[in-house]
Amino acid sequence: MIEPPPLVPASAVAVRDLRKVYGTKAAVDGLTFSVPRGCFFGFLGPNGAGKTTTIKMLMGLATPTSGEIELLGLRMPADALAIKQQIGLVPDDTLLFDHLTGPEFLEFIGRLYGLDPALARERTRELLALFEMDGHDQKLIAEYSKGMRKRVAMAAALIHSPQLFLLDEPFEGVDAVGARLMKDILLDRVRRGATMFLTSHVLEVVERLCDRVAIIHDGKLVIDEPMANLRSGAETLEEIFVRVVGGVPRAPNALEWL
Amino acid sequence: MPGSPNLAQLRAILWAQFRAQRNFYLRAHKAGVFLSWLSGLLWYSLWIGAGSGAALLTSGAVRLEILEPALVSGLFFVFFFWQLFPVMLASSGAFLDVRRLLVYPIPPGQLFALEVALRLSTGLEMLLVLLGACVGLVINPRTPLWTVLPLLLFGAFNLFVSSGIKTVLERLMQRKWIREILVFCFLGLLVLPQLVALKGIPKPVVAQLEKLVALSWVFPWKAAGHLGTGHLAWGSVLTLLLWTGAAYWFARSQFARSLRLEEFTAAPTAAPRPPSVRLEAFYRFPARLFADPLAALMEKELRALVRAPRFRLVFLMACTMGQLLWLPIGLRRGAEGGFVTTNYLTLSMSYALLVLSDILLWNVFGFERGAAQAWFVTPVSLRTVLRAKNLVAAFFLLLCLAFVTLIVLVLPVRFTALQFAESLAVLTVMATMLIAVGNLGSVYFPRAVDPTQAWRNASAGKTQIFMLLVYPLISIPLSLAYVARWATDSEAAFFAVLAIDLAIAAAFYWVATDSAIEAAEVRKEEMITTLTASQREGPISAS
Numbered sequence: 001m002i003e004p005p006p007l008v009p010a011s012a013v014a015v016r017d018l019r020k021v022y023g024t025k026a027a028v029d030g031l032t033f034s035v036p037r038g039c040f041f042g043f044l045g046p047n048g049a050g051k052t053t054t055i056k057m058l059m060g061l062a063t064p065t066s067g068e069i070e071l072l073g074l075r076m077p078a079d080a081l082a083i084k085q086q087i088g089l090v091p092d093d094t095l096l097f098d099h100l101t102g103p104e105f106l107e108f109i110g111r112l113y114g115l116d117p118a119l120a121r122e123r124t125r126e127l128l129a130l131f132e133m134d135g136h137d138q139k140l141i142a143e144y145s146k147g148m149r150k151r152v153a154m155a156a157a158l159i160h161s162p163q164l165f166l167l168d169e170p171f172e173g174v175d176a177v178g179a180r181l182m183k184d185i186l187l188d189r190v191r192r193g194a195t196m197f198l199t200s201h202v203l204e205v206v207e208r209l210c211d212r213v214a215i216i217h218d219g220k221l222v223i224d225e226p227m228a229n230l231r232s233g234a235e236t237l238e239e240i241f242v243r244v245v246g247g248v249p250r251a252p253n254a255l256e257w258l
Numbered sequence: 259m260p261g262s263p264n265l266a267q268l269r270a271i272l273w274a275q276f277r278a279q280r281n282f283y284l285r286a287h288k289a290g291v292f293l294s295w296l297s298g299l300l301w302y303s304l305w306i307g308a309g310s311g312a313a314l315l316t317s318g319a320v321r322l323e324i325l326e327p328a329l330v331s332g333l334f335f336v337f338f339f340w341q342l343f344p345v346m347l348a349s350s351g352a353f354l355d356v357r358r359l360l361v362y363p364i365p366p367g368q369l370f371a372l373e374v375a376l377r378l379s380t381g382l383e384m385l386l387v388l389l390g391a392c393v394g395l396v397i398n399p400r401t402p403l404w405t406v407l408p409l410l411l412f413g414a415f416n417l418f419v420s421s422g423i424k425t426v427l428e429r430l431m432q433r434k435w436i437r438e439i440l441v442f443c444f445l446g447l448l449v450l451p452q453l454v455a456l457k458g459i460p461k462p463v464v465a466q467l468e469k470l471v472a473l474s475w476v477f478p479w480k481a482a483g484h485l486g487t488g489h490l491a492w493g494s495v496l497t498l499l500l501w502t503g504a505a506y507w508f509a510r511s512q513f514a515r516s517l518r519l520e521e522f523t524a525a526p527t528a529a530p531r532p533p534s535v536r537l538e539a540f541y542r543f544p545a546r547l548f549a550d551p552l553a554a555l556m557e558k559e560l561r562a563l564v565r566a567p568r569f570r571l572v573f574l575m576a577c578t579m580g581q582l583l584w585l586p587i588g589l590r591r592g593a594e595g596g597f598v599t600t601n602y603l604t605l606s607m608s609y610a611l612l613v614l615s616d617i618l619l620w621n622v623f624g625f626e627r628g629a630a631q632a633w634f635v636t637p638v639s640l641r642t643v644l645r646a647k648n649l650v651a652a653f654f655l656l657l658c659l660a661f662v663t664l665i666v667l668v669l670p671v672r673f674t675a676l677q678f679a680e681s682l683a684v685l686t687v688m689a690t691m692l693i694a695v696g697n698l699g700s701v702y703f704p705r706a707v708d709p710t711q712a713w714r715n716a717s718a719g720k721t722q723i724f725m726l727l728v729y730p731l732i733s734i735p736l737s738l739a740y741v742a743r744w745a746t747d748s749e750a751a752f753f754a755v756l757a758i759d760l761a762i763a764a765a766f767y768w769v770a771t772d773s774a775i776e777a778a779e780v781r782k783e784e785m786i787t788t789l790t791a792s793q794r795e796g797p798i799s800a801s
Contacts, residue, residue: 059635062783084637097629099562099709111554112636117545140565 011070012037012164012195013058018067020053020219027053029219031067035212037163040186040196042210042227044203046245050219051199055168058197059089072164085113088157090170095153098142102133102152105141106159113160120159127155131181146173154182158189165189167198171205183209207237217245268368293723305383309390316394316401322487329391330483333412336388337479340381340416341423370513377420388413391486401488408485408494411502415478418505425512478502537564544649551638555646563650566625566709569617573654576613577661580606581669602671603681606662611655611688618654619696620725622647624707628790634782640775648693655689676749683756684736690763691732694770699724701774701781706789735759 013035020028028050035041045051056062058069060080069076071083089095097105103124110120128134131151136144141152150173157165165186171179186196187209200206206213213230215223222244223230230240315328378385392406459467474480478501481494541564544556563569598605622644623630633643659682666673703724739759743752778785 056783061631061634061786063780081637081639084635089635091631091635095629095632095635097558097562097626097632099565099625100558104558104561108554108558109636111550112632112638114550114637117550117554 010037010073011035012039012072013041013197014068014070015054015058016068018054018057018069019065020050020057020062021065026219028057028064028216031216031219031221033214033221033224035195035197037195038190038193039212040190040210041198042206042213043197043199043216044201044206044213044241045199045216049216049245051216052168053219054216055091055166055197055199058166059087059091060084085160086163088160088162088165090150090153090157090165090167096141096149099140101136101138101140102144102148102155103128103137105152106156109156110159115160123159124155127158130185131155131178147175147178150174151178151182154185158185162194164195165197167196169200170198171200171202179205203236203238203241207231213237215241215244268372271372302382302386305386308383309386309388312387312390313394313397316391316486317397318394318400322400326483326487326489329486330480332387332391333409333479333483333486334477336384336412337416337419340384340420366514366517369517370510373513374417374421374509377417377424380420380424381416384416385413395486401486404490405486405488408482408498411498412478412482415498415502415505418502418509421509422505422512425509425516429512429516552642552646552649555638555643556650559647559650560653562625562709563618563654568707568709569625572613572617573658576610576658577665579613580609580662581665599671600677601680602669603663603666603673603677604684606666607659607681607685608688610658610662611685611692614655614658615692615696615725618651619692620699621703621705621707622651622696622700623704623785623789624700625709626789627706628786630704630789631786634786640778641771644697644771644774648697651693651696652689655685659685680752683753683760684739687736687756687759687763688732690760690767694763694767695725695728695732697771697774698777701778701785704785704788735762 011034013033015034016032018028018031019026031050031054043051043054053062057064058071058076060076060083063077072086074083076083097108100108103121106124106127107117107120110123111117115123125134128137131154133148133151133155136148141149144152150170154170157167167186170182174182183205190196196209198206198210207227210227212226213223214221223240230237233240235243312332315332316325320328388409392409395401395405395409396403475484475493476497478498481497481501484491484494485498541557541560544560545553547553548556623633626632633640663678663681736756736759739752739755742755743749745751
């Protein structure tokens with residue numbers, strides 16, 4: 001058996017031999033990778049590959065069956081509280097509290113991250129203006145459109161100026177203007193030294209934003225390379241993805257009745 | 259060919275519902291399923307017994323002259339039970355989830371037929387009684403076979419009325435504050451017979467009622483009862499047909515309106531109003547007493563609860579429903595100085611605590627649903643989260659005590675400062691214990707709850723069964739305080755035992771909350787999955 005490489009202490013995210021087993025099925029099966037600080041990291045995989053389970057373990061929402069996780073040099077779950085203080089999350093939109101308005105939610109999250117209430121309110125105003133949501137002050141989050149929910153989730157992830165972002169499909173349901181705005185903000189954060197851990201099914205977005213990509217399939221890592229290496233070949237990221245996850249091309253006339 | 263398209267759609271809806279239920283039960287906790295089946299079996303056995311009794315009555319056991327008034331009264335009971343009992347139990351039975359079905363090419367008439375048929379789920383007990391009566395009439399040698407028809411028509415009348423009422427209530431309940439006003443009116447209606455029994459009916463009302471008795475033939479139960487005992491009177495036939503036709507029109511028009519409402523609710527809502535300054539100050543009050551993150555969590559909890567229609571409704575019921583239970587007992591002649599009168603506030607508040615527990619204590623993450631995962635990803639300890647939720651729960655319980663005290667001050671029952679102190683002390687002990695158990699229940703049996711749906715239980719069935727077992731245990735230390743008062747005839751002894759109870763309750767809270775926090779760390783995945791899960795229902799829902 002090949003011994004997995006040791007954890008890289010300088011990494012923003014370092015995962016070693018991570019496993020998560022549900023019953024007899026391994027959702028994540030011996031994952032080992034690291035994400036350097038200041039990297040825009042794309043974490044891809046087909047549906048059911050283990051992406052969400054991995055990101056849940058990174059967020060501390062799921063306990064690994066075995067293996068090690070280090071975020072920003074701190075160990076999860078031993079240093080969970082210190083890690084949570086320094087990460088920004090854009091998970092699926094269930095994390096939002098439907099019966100708060102956007103400004104109330106942002107202020108609330110800011111205060112949970114230890115910001116002074118006045119400072120949290122000030123940042124809330126600035127973030128709402130930045131995300132072009134300042135006209136929706138009185139609306140409950142339950143009444144928001146999907147794109148608006150993503151914007152407010154992204155604003156909440158930024159309010160405490162974290163060093164590491166865990167982004168689960170952040171552009172899903174967001175219009176082109178909103179998506180562009182969000183991408184610009186994220187790229188700016190990376191330029192200032194922050195690290196992005198992004199999952200997305202939109203490979204064009206990943207290709208344009210990320211400087212390193214990993215592909216997971218059946219709980220195992222099948223590719224972990226800098227984007228520059230992947231681009232140097234003749235294949236597009238989509239072609240590489242379909243090839244490594246074993247997608248079978250279907251004939252357009254496979255369903256005769258259609 | 260698989261049959262007519264309409265029937266095929268109907269079959270598809272029922273098939274999808276069957277599969278949804280089957281899938282749910284296959285994944286549900288087996289003990290919970292067994293208990294619900296067992297309780298259902300016991301309940302419906304009771305009503306099969308009632309149906310057999312009705313069959314015995316109508317099969318010739320009594321003379322026709324006696325049978326007719328008995329049948330009229332029985333049919334009135336059937337009507338009352340079918341229409342009002344579901345409202346009292348806050349249940350609308352099974353109903354079509356129109357929002358999910360409206361997008362498919364199903365004729366509205368077919369949806370209506372199915373919706374009406376589903377009303378049987380709220381009156382199944384009465385259907386058993388009606389069927390029993392019908393069987394008896396068939397057996398009875400003195401009544402012709404056609405006497406069954408008016409009873410069946412009366413059943414259809416009830417189905418239509420039930421469908422119309424359900425649709426009207428559903429529509430009204432969607433409007434802010436309307437549901438609270440409706441519940442208040444409904445509670446008033448419920449207390450009316452009890453007040454009448456105590457104080458008698460005013461003479462002018464009696465005169466009007468006497469006039470109404472002369473017109474009793476216009477009521478459908480009277481017409482159905484008259485026809486059901488073999489009296490072929492065309493006036494009664496016309497009355498019953500008119501009532502059934504009117505009920506059909508009522509149900510059909512209301513259902514059509516509810517379909518249009520679905521379109522309207524998809525339209526953009528009006529611009530929201532800015533919050534009032536006073537309300538904002540109320541929400542921000544915890545920040546004056548506590549530091550963040552506790553204050554922020556309490557503020558969020560206050561906002562979320564006050565904005566949840568379900569919570570507002572339950573709070574209103576908690577403040578008022580105890581009076582329905584205890585007032586008639588407290589006001590009856592000779593009750594002065596009795597246990598109920600001398601402990602009126604304590605009993606009212608104990609009842610209020612029971613009503614509020616379901617929504618406020620037993621499932622504290624329910625309203626948050628998937629957002630509860632925030633407590634595992636933000637840098638805040640679960641202990642602080644539970645503390646904030648418990649403090650807000652305590653605040654609302656005290657607010658309820660204040661309201662109930664105001665009501666009691668207005669009522670003609672004896673009330674002293676000592677009684678208030680006693681109520682406060684008993685409530686504190688009970689609430690501390692229930693909050694402690696609630697923290698455990700919230701972690702072990704979480705359940706996603708829609709805060710906008712006013713008519714559903716907030717906690718899981720397992721929690722409610724668990725609580726039924728817990729209540730007798732909780733009442734033991736409190737009973738000891740009352741025994742001490744009775745044995746020593748001393749208030750000091752009573753409060754001394756209560757003080758010991760409070761110390762025990764505090765220790766219990768400490769241990770239970772610690773256990774809940776430890777369990778939450780282990781069970782967090784299961785908790786989040788349960789809280790994030792969408793409705794596990796098919797095209798037909800139930801409440």
